[in-house]
Amino acid sequence: MLSPKELADWLGISLQAVYHLNHDSTGPAYYVVGGQRVRYRRSDVEAWLEARRSNRAAA
Incomplete structure (x- = not known):
């Protein structure tokens, strides 16, 4: 299983962005x-x- 930091690294986004995805219920x-x-x-x-x-x- 991936930690939030590992997920952020894999997706190429910030750790803060991962937390926002969780908070907004728009992430995995x-x-x-x-x-x-x-x-x-x-x-x-x-x-x-x-x-x-x-x-x-x-195109």
């Missing part, structure tokens, strides 16, 4: 482990990315 599904630690399943992140993929035709 996450799990709270041990009462405080947020973690992401790679498969959930990949599904979230696929759902956000643009289907625009190349």
Whole structure:
């Protein structure tokens, strides 16, 4: 499972942006482990990315 920092690095966004995605409920599904630690399943992140993929035709 990925930590918020690992997710930010993988997506190329800031850690603050990851927190905003969580707060706004617009990011990938996450799990709270041990009462405080947020973690992401790679498969959930990949599904979230696929759902956000643009289907625009190349120009």
